[in-house]
Amino acid sequence: MRILVVNVNTTESITQAIARSAQAVAAPGTEIIGLTPYFGADSIEGNFESYLAAIAVMDRVMAYDQPFDAVIQAGYGEHGREGLQELLNVPVVDITDAAASTAMFLGHAYSVVTTLDRTVPLIEDRLKLSGLWDRCASVRASGLAVLELESDPQRALEAIVRQAELAVLEDKAEVICLGCGGMAGLDEQIRQRTGVPVVDGVTAAVTIAESLVRLGLSTSKVRTYASPRPKNIIGWPGRFGR
């Protein structure tokens, strides 16, 4: 089984970290292919960049010319998953949904700890659209930019732990979701520090994608995610027209 794990930003080192993290939990026989979009911002921290990433992720997946069995969109709270579901016949798993869905099997309420405060409403909105909001206790920001997760990992860890502790104490979260693809790999340390289960969306998404493939299930094509109708697409400087 081959699963494409697509980063939403153009920072290659994050793609590699995500792919490593994904491969580490993959079942024997699952091949993880990390993809970096051909265009877009080096980190996604707002709607403009997220919309650009939505298209960049679709573009990158459509340009991949080998067979694959599932796609994971590895950005937390980003736009675009619905477009991929239309374009593809294989399952598409967004790490936002994967983390929340997994967390709900582990506790009565979960919180998300993400990067900058400005991204909190994006995540909340995506969780609401996905129908996974009811048991969300809070979405909290650590105050760190995406790229600081890499450049100053220890400070990042402390900031995330601090918000996770507050989520448990004040918001009554029983599970923490790591709210950024770039946080992959921190789950174990945060679990030890907070005493609650910590869900990383990337690894959760790998097991969900594998499960869907194993069960022979894929995106329903009867209505919302039906394949795009034949259209005259002009002027697009990217790859969809091929």
Place this chain on the structure above:
Amino acid sequence: MRILVVNVNTTESITQAIARSAQAVAAPGTEIIGLTPYFGADSIEGNFESYLAAIAVMDRVMAYDQPFDAVIQAGYGEHGREGLQELLNVPVVDITDAAASTAMFLGHAYSVVTTLDRTVPLIEDRLKLSGLWDRCASVRASGLAVLELESDPQRALEAIVRQAELAVLEDKAEVICLGCGGMAGLDEQIRQRTGVPVVDGVTAAVTIAESLVRLGLSTSKVRTYASPRPKNIIGWPGRFGR
């Protein structure tokens, strides 16, 4: 005052019809500029095309090199408005929101009549995110594709009237919103046929944009729609990098 009215598809004749409709209700002294995206599909009937349009609309607005006072995104139920709000300091009005917001001053519940059934969930989701869903009685599809509105206007009118009548009768709608930018201009005929107020999002958006400008109000920049942080954007084949 100059208001940009941006079509979401690349069909120039629809842009012109929307702009005419907008100019017809504009206040004296308001100049309407109709813009057609440089790239994208000739009609938007699903998430893939809608995400592409989101970026194409931003791209087109950013390429406009004259001053302007407000922007109207003239697609019903499409993605992208939040990105425009980040990029601009002037008010941004989406016709989906404009129609619903206006309808709520006119009746206890409203329905939207749109084109294809597959676009219904998109519209529902956008209304939910916009917080305008509570008094929506239904979103109904006429079964017509966007381009059929132009090619067969009489049949389009009948199909829309039919669903509007059902919305009033069965769903208890008291107001009808025209759920497609391409329906601009049909409101009066549908009102006569159904006996309830009919709101066209384009004309509603013009008066709202004018009002916001007149009141000196524009998008809040403290959190969700703060200007994008400086980013290294690579490889984008369009115009944002300029």
Place this chain on the structure above:
Amino acid sequence: MRILVVNVNTTESITQAIARSAQAVAAPGTEIIGLTPYFGADSIEGNFESYLAAIAVMDRVMAYDQPFDAVIQAGYGEHGREGLQELLNVPVVDITDAAASTAMFLGHAYSVVTTLDRTVPLIEDRLKLSGLWDRCASVRASGLAVLELESDPQRALEAIVRQAELAVLEDKAEVICLGCGGMAGLDEQIRQRTGVPVVDGVTAAVTIAESLVRLGLSTSKVRTYASPRPKNIIGWPGRFGR
């Protein structure tokens, strides 16, 4: 175009202030008529007075014997708008709805800052009924009585600014609505102090009423707001029976 702006309390100086504020943003050619109810309390700070005001506003409007094009009910969170909508064929705009509806075009979430804590539940309930609640971050009380807004304007300003700042900081509001007709005119100062858009319901309502008239739209008469059925009304000491 003539718009009636009806105060909900019997304090004439507040009517005048509201009317001035309304006229200041009105389009050329719009005449604002400020009306004070013939009976009722000098300020409305609870349900009893608000219900009395509901009838007093209807009574006052019905007693107005010149033609008019729209009515604005200039009380925040008060009862009665639905009755006016039944009695009239022209549009009716409540400033509670006008402010919230306008705020939602400007930010992801808004807060209302009102007078006394006891009026908070009334405002919340009206916003819920109007379907404008989903994106309300909070309704906060400044602790000032309505008439203190006039008698001690500087202290009022400080108290409102304090709550507006807390709304932005703690409740994550991105826009502030002034939650009392008597706050008309404070918007600009509060905006400067808080850095977020501030919406005054009276001026917002003027532009909405003008827009509805310009678009040829008025209250739907098919169900909830159909004209009252012919009734035998006895004993009413006011003016409805005329």
Place this chain on the structure above:
Amino acid sequence: MRILVVNVNTTESITQAIARSAQAVAAPGTEIIGLTPYFGADSIEGNFESYLAAIAVMDRVMAYDQPFDAVIQAGYGEHGREGLQELLNVPVVDITDAAASTAMFLGHAYSVVTTLDRTVPLIEDRLKLSGLWDRCASVRASGLAVLELESDPQRALEAIVRQAELAVLEDKAEVICLGCGGMAGLDEQIRQRTGVPVVDGVTAAVTIAESLVRLGLSTSKVRTYASPRPKNIIGWPGRFGR
């Protein structure tokens, strides 16, 4: 114990029927006083009349010059209960709430069968404000005017039974609430015809009012229903000023 049961319309025969119905279920020692407002419409079928009734009910209760222990507002889906709660220190029970609250002890979902379709949104809105909406399966209109309940009781019964049956069959209601004070006394016949429990708001309200008095409980005065602040009330042609 003396309980005032206040009709919302000015039709004396309805007051008498309601009072008889109330007295029939009252505990030994409970005295039911039926009151008819001094002014208002002879039946309430919309917002204008309902707002007038709100004031008329308060006016009538305040004019009652003997001691009493509780008040029942005997109109279904009408305005005004909150005002009474402010004015009085004894418990106030609205029959809309009484019926719904009682029904929820009897089945998983309940429906309301009322008179005219135009009153359905009023009832829905009142139930939402009262927090009793979640388990409401539907509010259905029999199509009969209030006064037809008296003038043509057999036809009324058939029309109500028909909608009650549909509520059970299609909306999955397990309990029926009679949605009009004027339906008092029909419950047993409708129960026999539909096979489900039928709750009459008037009789339910009597037992609830008695219970609150017996438990020594009355309206909380700390916030929403605090006594009105001292106000200068001018011009009111009715009785509040005494």
Place this chain on the structure above:
Amino acid sequence: MRILVVNVNTTESITQAIARSAQAVAAPGTEIIGLTPYFGADSIEGNFESYLAAIAVMDRVMAYDQPFDAVIQAGYGEHGREGLQELLNVPVVDITDAAASTAMFLGHAYSVVTTLDRTVPLIEDRLKLSGLWDRCASVRASGLAVLELESDPQRALEAIVRQAELAVLEDKAEVICLGCGGMAGLDEQIRQRTGVPVVDGVTAAVTIAESLVRLGLSTSKVRTYASPRPKNIIGWPGRFGR
């Protein structure tokens, strides 16, 4: 009229206290029978014990061999009420619902003060299922175990008062519900200390059960609470098979 009041735990002294409290408010002619389950935990503070209690309460009621008119399940936030409703033809009243339903007649919002923090989500979930959640301001834990209510009543009182005060001050509760059957009898002291109405579920349930019986109303048998279908029940070590 005979009402069974069933304790959910096996502590006989709590059963007696509950029964005394119930009898004290019962109408003349109402006989209260306190029942203690034959098996289960001596206090219920979590789901495991609560599920066991659900069955133990059903078992105990089915083993009662005299006629009775209604059953009160005297545990706050516990499982099982729906099962009793299926098994019996007489009304079943849970004290969780009774307290909330009563509180909603007294104020705009209510809070529950319960024992341990771990039981808060159980209470919240039960209130949600019962459709009585909308006007719940908060469920707060005093931090005391159920049995400490008996062993250290003064400390219990102080801890409950403290949370009740916070509920009024911070959560804007206007009424307090005592969130544990074992708190029966504390209501008057807590009311004096907090100044808001305090509802004890046991006494509220007595009046509601009496009212339902008096009105001739009982559980609807058409769907959710229809009598169990004939089943082959094997191996059950308790009493249902008799």
Place this chain on the structure above:
Amino acid sequence: MRILVVNVNTTESITQAIARSAQAVAAPGTEIIGLTPYFGADSIEGNFESYLAAIAVMDRVMAYDQPFDAVIQAGYGEHGREGLQELLNVPVVDITDAAASTAMFLGHAYSVVTTLDRTVPLIEDRLKLSGLWDRCASVRASGLAVLELESDPQRALEAIVRQAELAVLEDKAEVICLGCGGMAGLDEQIRQRTGVPVVDGVTAAVTIAESLVRLGLSTSKVRTYASPRPKNIIGWPGRFGR
């Protein structure tokens, strides 16, 4: 890895069918142990039986004396999962949640097709408590009893297909969940007949349980599902006391 799959009824042939179905999708190295409760009804079609099953499932799992890695509760819409989560340190997956959670990755809305109409409210309530309700289009009953699924499989298939078709056509479901453990194995045929993905809760639960184990995740123990406090449990005729 060893996963216990616990039937909720006492019909051994259903346990075997469920276990076969579970083993068929299990990963290499996963051992499925099918368990039948020691007591309870031979099919669960209501609250009484479901509560009894809740305890019977806990009893049966606690009596299992070998190590295991996860538990699947294989009843659709049944009580009890929260109790198991308290008693165990390994993950607990209910097939109701597993099916819904999986379906939400496949389409915009899902429907459940279950057995008897009387079980529909139980399933709806469980989905609401689990926070998986927002995207549920409907829960539909085939009208077949649980045991008829075995005794007349062809008729069962037709009845389920019929409701699945209506769910897609009328309720706009894009995915179907099989709403009964006893339907395991029918998914492929129903998918072929309806053209939409069909999710069987048992197989979905196997992959989710395996995933949680693989990710090293289990139930959070900080609040709702903390281990039961030490209690004096008396009189219980079953096995918990050992």
